[in-house]
Amino acid sequence: xxxxxxxxxxxxxxxxxxxxxxxxxxxxxxxxxxxxxxxxxxxxxxxxxxxxxxxxxxxxxxxxxxxxxxxxxxxxxxxxxxxxxxxxxxxxxxxxxxxxxxxxxxxxxxxxxxxxxxxxxxxxxxxxxxxxxxxxxxxxxxxxxxxxxxxxxxxxxxxxxxxxxxxxxxxxxxxxxxxxxxx
Numbered sequence: 554x555x556x557x558x559x560x561x562x563x564x565x566x567x568x569x570x571x572x573x574x575x576x577x578x579x580x581x582x583x584x585x586x587x588x589x590x591x592x593x594x595x596x597x598x599x600x601x602x603x604x605x606x607x608x609x610x611x612x613x614x615x616x617x618x619x620x621x622x623x624x625x626x627x628x629x630x631x632x633x634x635x636x637x638x639x640x641x642x643x644x645x646x647x648x649x650x651x652x653x654x655x656x657x658x659x660x661x662x663x664x665x666x667x668x669x670x671x672x673x674x675x676x677x678x679x680x681x682x683x684x685x686x687x688x689x690x691x692x693x694x695x696x697x698x699x700x701x702x703x704x705x706x707x708x709x710x711x712x713x714x715x716x717x718x719x720x721x722x723x724x725x726x727x728x729x730x731x732x733x734x735x736x
Contacts, residue, residue, distance in 0.1 A: 554639065555646030557632045561624060564651045567735050571600070571610035576724050583613065584623045585654055591630075596622040627654065634658055636688050645691075645700040652711055655735060660714070661707075662687065668706035669694060708736050 568585035579587030586594055599619045603609045613619060631653045632638075640646040653661040659681030666677040666687055675690045694703060715732045718725050 554641065555637050555643045557628055557637055559643060560632065560637065560647045560650040561627055563647050564627070564654050565623075567651070567731070568654070571613055576727065578725070583619075586623065586626055591626070594622070594626060596626065631658060635662075635683055639688060639692070641692060641695045642700045645695060645703065648704050648707060651735065652707060655732070656711065656714060658683075664707055664710040664714075665691065665703075667710065668703055671706060672698070672702055711736050 565584060571583050573581040578589075580589040582588070583596060583600055586596060588594075588597055596619055599616060599622065600610075600613060603612055603616075606612060627650075631650055635646075635649055635653060635658070637646050637650060640649070649661060649665065652664070656664075662683045663679050663681040665683075666679045666681075669675055669687070669690045670677055670679065673690060673694055675686075677686055677690055712733070715729060715736075719729050
């Protein structure tokens with residue numbers, strides 16, 4: 554069974570800390586949590602309380618309560634929704650978790666469903682919903698095959714998504730190297 558803290562640690566190595574880049578479509582973010590997409594996240598109250606204090610934003614990383622809020626956020630909003638504890642292979646769980654954090658849960662699940670349909674005889678609905686059919690198909694695949702081909706297909710879909718972002722919105726070009734490094 555995969556371990557959330559291992560996946561979380563790997564993803565956090567890419568997410569950075571506080572950012573408020575005007576070109577970032579997520580706007581203000583802390584460790585990848587976007588205020589635009591998650592305005593009611595409890596961590597924003599903590600972050601806002603630091604903004605008028607000396608040392609902001611560096612001081613955020615010493616607040617253990619805030620770091621706990623980040624861990625909980627990712628566990629509830631991504632790991633549990635991917636049934637991460639049921640995935641038999643850590644590398645696959647790591648990749649799906651990171652992909653979900655970076656691309657969004659529905660897009661990642663759709664890419665997973667497409668990949669499983671390519672690699673198996675399954676006929677999964679490519680609806681972006683991680684239901685029992687998707688979980689069973691993933692578990693069956695991992696029981697009978699190495700995760701390598703699944704991760705490669707996911708990487709192709711992911712890379713193509715980044716290319717589409719950059720070719721349709723040139724302001725996002727400055728992020729492409731970081732995205733590609735991540736895959």
